Amino acid sequence: MLFNSVQFFIFFPIVTFLYFVSSQKVRTFILIIASCLFYIMFIPKYLLVILLLVVIDYWAGLFIFNAKNNKRKYFLIISIVTNLSILCFFKYFDFLSINLFKVTDYLHVTYLIPSYLRQLIVSIENQNILLPLGISFHTFQSMSYTIEVYRKRIKPEKNIFIYALYVLFYPQLVAGPIERPYNLLPQLHKKQTFDSERITSGLRLMLWGFFKKMVVADRLAALVNPIYNVPSKFDSTTLVIATYFFAFQIYADFSGYTDIARGAARVMGFKLMLNFNLPYIATSIKDFWKRWHISLSTWFRDYLYIPLGGSKVARWKWLIIVMIVFSLSGLWHGSSGKYLIWGAYNGLLILLSVLVGKFIDLIKLRILANNWYIKIIQIIIIFNLVSLGWIFFRARTLFDAVLIIKKIFIHPEFNFDRIIHFSTIPSSSPILNFGIDSLEILISLIAIIILITVETLVYRFGLRKMFTERSLLFRWAVYYAIILFIIFFAAYESYQFIYFQF
Amino acid sequence: MIKKYFIKGFIFIIIILIPLYFIDNSFANLPSSYKIKKDCLENNNSQVEVIVMGNSHANNGIATSSLSEISCNMANSSQGIYYDYQLVTKYIDHLPNLKLIIAELSYFSLETDLDSGQENFRRYFYKKYFDITDTLNTPLDIRKYSFIAAYTPREIRNYLLFVIPAMGPIDKTGWYPLTKGPAIKIEVMGKYRAEYHTGLMNPKYIEKNKIYLDKLIETAEARNIKVVLITAPVTKSYWQNVDPKKYKTMIDIIQTISKKYEVPYYNYFKDSRFVTEDFADYSDHLDSKNALRFTNILQQDFINKNIK
Numbered sequence: 001m002l003f004n005s006v007q008f009f010i011f012f013p014i015v016t017f018l019y020f021v022s023s024q025k026v027r028t029f030i031l032i033i034a035s036c037l038f039y040i041m042f043i044p045k046y047l048l049v050i051l052l053l054v055v056i057d058y059w060a061g062l063f064i065f066n067a068k069n070n071k072r073k074y075f076l077i078i079s080i081v082t083n084l085s086i087l088c089f090f091k092y093f094d095f096l097s098i099n100l101f102k103v104t105d106y107l108h109v110t111y112l113i114p115s116y117l118r119q120l121i122v123s124i125e126n127q128n129i130l131l132p133l134g135i136s137f138h139t140f141q142s143m144s145y146t147i148e149v150y151r152k153r154i155k156p157e158k159n160i161f162i163y164a165l166y167v168l169f170y171p172q173l174v175a176g177p178i179e180r181p182y183n184l185l186p187q188l189h190k191k192q193t194f195d196s197e198r199i200t201s202g203l204r205l206m207l208w209g210f211f212k213k214m215v216v217a218d219r220l221a222a223l224v225n226p227i228y229n230v231p232s233k234f235d236s237t238t239l240v241i242a243t244y245f246f247a248f249q250i251y252a253d254f255s256g257y258t259d260i261a262r263g264a265a266r267v268m269g270f271k272l273m274l275n276f277n278l279p280y281i282a283t284s285i286k287d288f289w290k291r292w293h294i295s296l297s298t299w300f301r302d303y304l305y306i307p308l309g310g311s312k313v314a315r316w317k318w319l320i321i322v323m324i325v326f327s328l329s330g331l332w333h334g335s336s337g338k339y340l341i342w343g344a345y346n347g348l349l350i351l352l353s354v355l356v357g358k359f360i361d362l363i364k365l366r367i368l369a370n371n372w373y374i375k376i377i378q379i380i381i382i383f384n385l386v387s388l389g390w391i392f393f394r395a396r397t398l399f400d401a402v403l404i405i406k407k408i409f410i411h412p413e414f415n416f417d418r419i420i421h422f423s424t425i426p427s428s429s430p431i432l433n434f435g436i437d438s439l440e441i442l443i444s445l446i447a448i449i450i451l452i453t454v455e456t457l458v459y460r461f462g463l464r465k466m467f468t469e470r471s472l473l474f475r476w477a478v479y480y481a482i483i484l485f486i487i488f489f490a491a492y493e494s495y496q497f498i499y500f501q502f
Numbered sequence: 503m504i505k506k507y508f509i510k511g512f513i514f515i516i517i518i519l520i521p522l523y524f525i526d527n528s529f530a531n532l533p534s535s536y537k538i539k540k541d542c543l544e545n546n547n548s549q550v551e552v553i554v555m556g557n558s559h560a561n562n563g564i565a566t567s568s569l570s571e572i573s574c575n576m577a578n579s580s581q582g583i584y585y586d587y588q589l590v591t592k593y594i595d596h597l598p599n600l601k602l603i604i605a606e607l608s609y610f611s612l613e614t615d616l617d618s619g620q621e622n623f624r625r626y627f628y629k630k631y632f633d634i635t636d637t638l639n640t641p642l643d644i645r646k647y648s649f650i651a652a653y654t655p656r657e658i659r660n661y662l663l664f665v666i667p668a669m670g671p672i673d674k675t676g677w678y679p680l681t682k683g684p685a686i687k688i689e690v691m692g693k694y695r696a697e698y699h700t701g702l703m704n705p706k707y708i709e710k711n712k713i714y715l716d717k718l719i720e721t722a723e724a725r726n727i728k729v730v731l732i733t734a735p736v737t738k739s740y741w742q743n744v745d746p747k748k749y750k751t752m753i754d755i756i757q758t759i760s761k762k763y764e765v766p767y768y769n770y771f772k773d774s775r776f777v778t779e780d781f782a783d784y785s786d787h788l789d790s791k792n793a794l795r796f797t798n799i800l801q802q803d804f805i806n807k808n809i810k
Contacts, residue, residue: 006644020504196507230701480518487522487650 001041003260004213011038012264015170019268024191028161031268035170039133042174046132049086050167056082057142058163061149061156072150079146083139090135095335097121134174136332138167140299145181147303154182162188169270171261175254177275177295184270192269201468202266207479208454209259211486216447217253218491220245223444228394231404236412239404246394247387248448251279254293278459280386280452283378284357285349288386300329323347333393338401342392349385443489522650529649535561535578536631539676542574547596550574551809554676555586555718556606559734563788564604565797566675571809572599575676577606580624582616587714588634591721602808603722603729604800605715608786609696609736609744609771612711612752613703620702626652679790680782688784692739695785700745712755719763728808731756731767735776735796736786768803770796 001007015034019027040047060079064072088096100121104110113121145166148154157163165188172179227234227242234242255276262272275295282288289297308321323344330343395401407413457463467475531537543550552573554564560577567573576589586605594600617625617636625636626645630652645652672678722729733756741749753769760767770776778784780792788796 194504194507196503199507476514476517479514483518 001038003257003264004210007041016267020194027192028159028165028188031170032161032165032168035165035168035173038170039168039173042133046135049090049132049135050138051164053083053086053139053142054160054164054167057146057167058157058160060146061163062158064146064149065156076146076150080143083143087135087139090132092331092335093124097124134176137176137178138173140178140296140332142167144178144299144303148181154185157181157185169265171264171270172272175257175261176293177258177261177273178299179272179295183273187270190269195269198269199267202263202268204479205263205266206260207263207482209256209261209263211482212252212256212259212451214486214490216444216451217249217256219440219444219447219489220249220252222491223441224249224394228400229396231395231400231407234407236408239407243387243391243394243404243408245444246390247280247383248451250390250393251276252451278455280383281379281456282382282386283375285346285353285382285385288382289346289350296329296332300325304328319351322350326350336398338392338395338398341398341401342389345389345392349389447489526649530630532649533672534627534631535672535676535678536627538672538674539574539576539578540631542674542676543576543593543597546572546574547593547598549599550597551599552602552604552805553590553593553597553600554604554606555581555590556604556734557581557608557611558678558787559608559736560604560606561676561678562680562782563734563793563796564606564677564800565679565790565793566677567673568794568797569801569805571601571805573675575678577676578624580614580616580619580621582614582619583607583611583711583714583718584637585616585628585634587718587721588628589632590718592632592634594721594725594727600725600727602805603718603727604805605718605729605731606734607715607731607752607756608699608733609741609749609752610699610703612708612715612755613705613748614699615707615710618707623652677793679793680787682782682789688778689739691784692737692741692778692786693743695783696736696740696743699786700748703745703748705751708751708755712759715759716763719759719765723763729763729765730804730808731760731765732800733767733769733771734786735770735773735780735788737776737778737781737784738772739778740785741772766804768800770799775799 001011011034015030018030022030036047039050057079060075060082063075064079067075100113101110101118104112145154145157145163149156157166162185166179166181166185167173169179169184169188224242224246227238228246231239258275262275265272273295275293277291277294279288279291282291305321305325308324309317310321311318313321326347327340327343330339330341330346333339333342391404392398392401395404454463467478543553549572551571552566552569554560554566554573554575554577556577558577558579561575561579561581564575564577566575576586578585590603615637616622617638622636623645625638626643628634629636629646630649640646719729756767759765776788776792776796780789780795781787782789
């Protein structure tokens with residue numbers, strides 16, 4: 001079920017109502033059933049995959065806790081291998097098998113793969129198995145549970161239904177935030193009361209999420225998709241514009257989803273972790289990764305980067321660790337070379353930023369870092385570097401990404417006249433063949449400005465508090481304005497959330 | 503506290519739902535192309551002799567008001583063969599004087615499907631005005647029930663702010679005459695459009711479209727109503743840039759159907775009587791003056807023969 005669908009507008013109030021009128025014991029079952037319903041609206045049979053993971057990790061948690069010495073580790077390994085095997089089977093099987101065949105063919109060692117195994121691999125490939133929605137999210141959330149039990153940070157959950165709800169909880173089931181057990185599990189035990197202020201705050205967050213998704217992200221998708229689907233047909237100017245638009249599209253899309261998820265959870269009394277914190281005002285690449293998809297970047301930090309040694313190892317080892325972590329985080333997004341390159345590119349930026357930092361220290365320029373104009377320059381540089389990375393992320397294939405990079409940097413054909421008349425040239429401009437006119441582009445730009453302004457005011461200048469202290473009339477007027485803005489300016493072609501595919 | 507909160511929430515929703523309900527209702531009376539075409543058929547049902555089916559090429563290119571017979575142009579932008587068939591089925595028994603159906607089949611008609619295409623928002627209007635259900639199973643799609651959602655937001659804004667109707671100056675017979683746009687890059691306009699249409703085409707739709715075309719002809723023949731298949735003219739730049747294989751497939755299929763049912767097929771696709779300047783967009787839509795000329799050609803070529 002998509003958040004921006006009629007189904008959800010029926011589903012959400014019914015589930016919330018049933019939740020509040022039920023006893024605490026029944027509430028867990030209501031949320032489990034609701035979450036299963038929410039999930040089976042996509043591909044029903046894959047609910048069995050999640051339920052299998054629930055059972056395995058629930059028992060793994062108990063065994064790890066009760067086992068002694070090395071046995072604890074074995075149970076943890078069983079849990080992690082099971083989770084990763086399921087993830088790899090659904091997500092990376094084609095990628096791995098194709099590359100395995102290519103490599104063995106290239107090295108003339110095809111005999112290493114017995115014919116029965118080759119036949120088996122081909123027959124699995126031919127099944128065209130679809131990716132279970134959000135599998136990367138719930139496998140990572142499941143693994144964080146068994147790892148934390150192993151680390152003795154938490155005790156295992158004894159109630160299998162509570163544990164099932166930890167994995168299945170519908171607001172964050174298919175696209176996160178990837179919750180930690182020490183944050184979510186205690187909340188699932190606690191009796192949530194009816195708190196009108198909290199509910200209003202949750203609904204407000206959901207409303208803002210819908211604005212980001214339907215007005216900003218989906219509008220920009222209508223501009224970006226036609227260009228990125230056939231980049232060979234567009235000139236450098238158009239490709240640059242589409243790339244900047246995509247930077248805002250993916251932010252509005254993913255953070256919009258997170259806002260709706262966090263808002264829906266908040267209505268019922270659950271506090272999910274923050275996933276985005278104004279990433280495009282980051283002044284360094286490290287800062288960006290502290291602000292972007294926080295639940296994933298902290299997952300990699302806590303469960304991979306630090307266990308591998310973190311920053312407390314020799315410099316050369318640290319370089320390798322950073323590249324491994326970022327390359328894997330790239331691959332987490334999909335089984336394609338473009339995601340690997342995107343991850344490695346971000347790792348490389350981190351390494352470069354350390355070198356640049358050392359140079360700045362050397363020439364004693366650090367003192368300038370507090371100047372506002374230096375900060376603005378840093379923000380612009382980081383935004384551009386991140387946007388460059390988005391080319392790999394958004395392009396359909398690695399080949400397309402290279403083509404776009406070539407068109408922009410190696411064979412640039414910038415036509416600034418095209419920017420000025422971007423939307424006034426009738427259909428001789430390819431983008432207009434898709435029915436987009438100057439007003440539509442202007443509305444998209446206004447929506448981006450509203451998004452940046454409101455979020456900056458909320459996060460940096462306490463707009464939320466100021467707003468809640470205003471009169472009811474004022475607050476309702478603002479809510480109505482946002483609702484009308486969504487109704488009259490949304491793109492009604494409902495695109496799936498980008499992060500559903502991961 | 504819960505009760506008080508729900509009452510407050512209810513009031514909040516009612517305050518916004520009431521005006522939205524009235525706005526939505528007002529859209530039902532918008533003079534959209536679908537409504538005008540529907541009115542043409544329903545208001546003149548006892549007299550209509552000719553109806554035109556097809557997509558924008560027929561919608562803009564066949565000036566039904568200039569025909570000597572009482573006619574309705576039921577073609578519309580991106581209208582697929584499925585909707586042609588459904589419209590014919592819905593009205594054929596209420597048109598006692600109907601003698602001829604002109605079915606326009608463009609280069610892309612057999613390989614596109616409105617419900618799956620970029621303009622699939624149009625399917626909601628067939629549901630609202632003609633009660634024709636699309637081929638997708640989406641009962642919970644809000645656009646089936648709300649005009650605000652069904653119209654594109656741009657049209658809603660134009661209507662609310664400037665009272666601009668959703669479509670251009672369509673005449674009472676359903677013909678949508680076009681005026682010429684600015685002359686920019688004339689030589690490549692046809693190329694752009696041909697490539698755009700080729701990009702939309704997919705052979706998987708052929709079978710479905712063939713079935714509905716067969717059904718349309720069979721429905722008409724069963725009532726002794728003649729069907730003529732035509733392909734409207736396009737610019738040289740357009741026809742030179744179509745996919746030759748796809749074009750051949752389209753011609754082969756139409757000719758096979760034409761032979762099977764003995765319905766005439768007139769192909770004006772590369773008609774040299776029309777030059778680039780005759781098209782409003784310099785590619786594939788005739789301007790009003792040349793639509794009249796094209797309609798006159800149709801009148802001479804087969805309408806007179808089939809009616810008298």
